Structure formats: structure tokens, C-alpha cells
Amino acid sequence: MNEAVPPKRRAARTRVNTISNSRTNDQKTQSQYQPYKDAAWGFINHWYPALFSGELAEDQVEGIQICGIPIVLRRVDGRVLALKDQCVHRGVRLSAKPMCFNKKTISCWYHGFTFDLETGGLTTIVGNPDDKLIGTTGITTYPVEEISGMIFVFVREDDFPDEDVPPLASDLPVRFPQSSERFPHPLWPAAPGLMDENAVALGMHRTGDCNWRIACENGFDNAHILVHQDNTIVQAMNWVLPLGIRPASDDCITLIEDENGPKGLMQWLFTDRWEPILENKELDAKVEGLNGRFYRTSVVLPGVLMVENWPEEHIVQYEWYVPITDDTYEYWEVLVKVCPTEEERKKFEYRYERVFKPLCLHGFNDCDLYAREAMHEFYADGTGWDNEQLVATDVSPITWRKVASRYNRGIAKPGKGVDGATKTSSIRLRRISDGDAPGYRVKKIED
Ligand code: FES
Numbered sequence: 001m002n003e004a005v006p007p008k009r010r011a012a013r014t015r016v017n018t019i020s021n022s023r024t025n026d027q028k029t030q031s032q033y034q035p036y037k038d039a040a041w042g043f044i045n046h047w048y049p050a051l052f053s054g055e056l057a058e059d060q061v062e063g064i065q066i067c068g069i070p071i072v073l074r075r076v077d078g079r080v081l082a083l084k085d086q087c088v089h090r091g092v093r094l095s096a097k098p099m100c101f102n103k104k105t106i107s108c109w110y111h112g113f114t115f116d117l118e119t120g121g122l123t124t125i126v127g128n129p130d131d132k133l134i135g136t137t138g139i140t141t142y143p144v145e146e147i148s149g150m151i152f153v154f155v156r157e158d159d160f161p162d163e164d165v166p167p168l169a170s171d172l173p174v175r176f177p178q179s180s181e182r183f184p185h186p187l188w189p190a191a192p193g194l195m196d197e198n199a200v201a202l203g204m205h206r207t208g209d210c211n212w213r214i215a216c217e218n219g220f221d222n223a224h225i226l227v228h229q230d231n232t233i234v235q236a237m238n239w240v241l242p243l244g245i246r247p248a249s250d251d252c253i254t255l256i257e258d259e260n261g262p263k264g265l266m267q268w269l270f271t272d273r274w275e276p277i278l279e280n281k282e283l284d285a286k287v288e289g290l291n292g293r294f295y296r297t298s299v300v301l302p303g304v305l306m307v308e309n310w311p312e313e314h315i316v317q318y319e320w321y322v323p324i325t326d327d328t329y330e331y332w333e334v335l336v337k338v339c340p341t342e343e344e345r346k347k348f349e350y351r352y353e354r355v356f357k358p359l360c361l362h363g364f365n366d367c368d369l370y371a372r373e374a375m376h377e378f379y380a381d382g383t384g385w386d387n388e389q390l391v392a393t394d395v396s397p398i399t400w401r402k403v404a405s406r407y408n409r410g411i412a413k414p415g416k417g418v419d420g421a422t423k424t425s426s427i428r429l430r431r432i433s434d435g436d437a438p439g440y441r442v443k444k445i446e447d
Pocket residue numbers: 087088089090091092108109110111112113
């Protein structure tokens with residue numbers, strides 16, 4: 001009997017299934033954005049949108065989760081207060097069954113621990129009013145700003161001092177016309193901003209099932225416009241969206257890193273620093289359409305996209321990708337326009353409901369939602385950072401990772417004792433099987 005001879009394998013002439021050295025990021029490059037790689041649960045000590053003003057009426061209580069931190073919001077005499085939504089007694093969420101005896105406190109519905117809304121201090125316990133715990137403990141409070149119909153919360157670590165809380169503007173995109181000289185925009189009028197007088201913000205937020213970084217990188221990815229080619233709004237308006245946009249010069253991106261301002265990057269789209277690709281001869285693919293659609297994207301910490309001149313003149317689109325857990329994020333899509341009169345406001349609202357919401361925030365951006373989900377698993381176990389093979393256009397996400405690593409105010413720790421901390425908890429699984437996907441808001445306990 002012959003001894004088994006191991007089969008000989010022929011060497012492939014060209015190997016196409018290996019990773020090209022020229023297009024992966026080696027350890028040295030990756031080390032420049034290690035903090036970003038560590039930020040699966042988000043960057044903490046930053047301002048994030050929590051709710052639209054219209055989602056929190058007088059005396060209403062709502063619970064949400066940002067960067068793995070449960071947060072309860074209550075509006076009292078018009079003002080919004082935010083506290084950690086986790087009772088110090090045994091951890092239930094106060095917002096699950098709101099109980100407020102007065103305007104100054106919120107009580108836990110379970111055993112009555114009662115917290116001061118301003119300080120978070122434990123002021124009494126409904127059925128244990130003399131307990132020695134009273135006055136010695138409490139829950140973290142979060143600074144709140146409400147502007148142009150949006151409620152923002154400064155999501156901070158428990159020991160982050162009040163005096164170090166930066167202004168909201170340091171976590172919002174650069175403003176125009178203040179930045180017009182620095183970032184000229186000859187093809188469109190100065191973009192409005194959330195902080196402008198008479199600014200009206202209309203939009204929506206919904207939960208996406210992927211890591212927030214994957215979502216954020218999609219927002220300003222100049223290679224991804226391919227997924228939008230067939231969108232109704234693109235076709236209806238005969239917009240010319242290139243097949244891709246490729247960097248044409250070393251200064252195609254400018255870092256935004258002013259000392260007291262937002263930190264991020266601006267892309268010089270629709271200038272000679274980026275080249276739109278209108279044809280791929282090999283594939284016989286050509287861009288057709290009539291109307292150039294000029295826009296520009298920038299992104300600042302903690303992950304705020306601004307699309308100037310989009311979806312039409314005098315409107316700007318903001319997006320936030322607010323980390324809920326390491327595998328869910330709250331996707332905020334907001335259009336801002338300055339409307340000095342009631343009539344202009346009504347017109348904007350009408351157009352928002354009839355055109356922008358269905359065709360842009362849904363239609364167009366729905367494609368982004370599924371494209372992000374499609375990338376999630378590749379990065380979820382941490383190997384994607386090593387295995388991605390990038391092209392020249394990917395200078396944008398790489399630059400973002402580095403700038404975000406340099407200037408973030410803290411890396412959120414993995415959520416503890418919260419929704420999503422244990423992926424296979426029986427409650428999470430039951431909710432999913434009930435058709436109730438993991439999300440952003442607390443479900444209220446029904447009586
Ligand atoms: S869990 Fe809140 S009072 Fe017991």
C-alpha cells in the first residue's frame with residue numbers, strides 16, 4: 001500500500017484574496033486613533049441631543065440612554081432637568097413609572113427613594129424618612145440646554161465638575177457667516193445654524209442597529225454616494241451625484257481645532273481639491289442627470305455631521321449618531337432653516353412634511369441606515385480595523401478617527417447594569433421576540 005501523499009497545491013499566479021499592504025492601516029497608523037477604537041460606547045463629557053422639545057411636555061418624564069448611561073428628563077415650569085435614571089437603592093429606572101410628589105423632586109416608584117432634581121441628592125425615602133442613607137448619597141445630574149426646539153444634555157462622568165462644562169457651541173458644527181472667510185462657499189448661501197436667531201429645527205430620530213462610529217463615518221464618506229444613485233429625490237430632481245469623489249490635493253480636508261470651539265474636520269467638496277468621478281470606462285458606467293447638487297460635509301465631536309446647502313438652498317442638514325450601547329445608536333436627522341416670520345415657518349413645516357421628511361430623511365437616508373448595518377459585523381469583534389482595505393477617498397474617516405482621538409473629552413466605559421450591557425439577558429431577548437427591538441427610550445410600565 002502506498003503511503004498517503006499529501007496533495008500538492010499549485011501556487012496561484014496572482015493572489016487576490018490577501019490583504020494589500022498598501023491599503024491597510026498598520027499598527028503605527030492605528031495607534032494614532034487608538035482612543036477612537038476604544039470608544040465603542042462613545043465619547044463621554046460631550047453634548048448630545050436627547051429629545052425634541054415637543055417630545056417633553058410640561059411635567060412629562062422620559063427616560064433615554066446615551067453612551068450606556070441611563071438618563072431621565074423631566075420638564076418643570078418649562079425648564080428641563082436631567083439626572084441619572086438609575087435608582088441608587090437597587091437600580092431600577094425612575095422613568096419606567098414616573099412618580100413626582102412635587103416640582104423639586106423625583107421619587108423612585110419601587111421603594112420611594114426621592115431625589116432632588118437640581119442636585120440629585122437623596123432627600124428622603126417615602127417609607128423610611130429617617131434612614132441614615134438620606135443626605136449621604138444621590139445620583140448624577142446632567143446640564144441641559146434647550147435651543148431651537150431641541151433639548152441637549154451634557155453627558156458626563158459622575159465626577160466631571162460643573163465648572164468645567166463647556167458651552168454647547170463647542171460641540172456643534174462651525175457657524176456661518178462667521179466662518180465664511182475661512183471656509184468660503186461661492187456656490188451657495190451661508191448655511192444657517194441651530195444657534196441662529198429664528199432658527200427652526202425640524203427632524204426625527206430613530207434607533208439604528210450598529211455601532212455609532214460606523215454610522216458616523218458613513219455620513220461624510222465621499223465614496224458612498226453610490227448607494228444614493230437610485231433614490232427618488234435624486235431621480236426626481238435630476239441631480240447629478242458623481243459615482244464617487246476622490247481627493248485631488250493634500251489640502252482636501254482642513255482640521256477644525258480652535259481652542260474653545262468645536263473639533264473636527266471640513267471637507268472642501270466642489271472645489272478643485274476633490275475630483276468628482278463621473279465615469280468608469282471599464283464598467284461603462286456614466287453619471288447622467290442635469291442639475292449639479294452642490295453641498296459640503298463637515299464633522300465635529302462628538303459625531304455631528306453638517307451638510308451645507310442640503311437638501312436645498314438656505315437649509316442645512318445636521319446629523320448625530322448618538323451611542324446608546326456599543327451596538328445601537330440613535331440616528332438624528334435635523335433640517336435647520338431661519339424663519340423670521342410665522343408664514344415662513346409654516347411654509348418650511350409644510351415642505352418638511354411633504355418633501356423633506358419622506359424623500360430625504362426617509363428615502364435618501366434610509367439607504368444610509370441599511371448600509372451602516374451592513375458594515376457593523378465586520379467591525380463588531382474589533383478585527384475590522386485591521387482588515388479593512390482602504391482607498392484614497394477613505395482619507396476622510398481616517399482623518400476623523402485621528403482628530404476625534406486627539407480631542408475627545410473622555411471615552412465612555414462599557415455600560416454597567418444597563419440595557420445592552422448583557423446582550424443575551426432574558427429580558428432583552430424577550431423584548432426582541434415580542435417585536436420590541438432594543439432602543440433608546442424607556443418603555444413605561446403599564447398600570
Ligand atoms: S429601587 Fe428605587 S427605591 Fe428601591
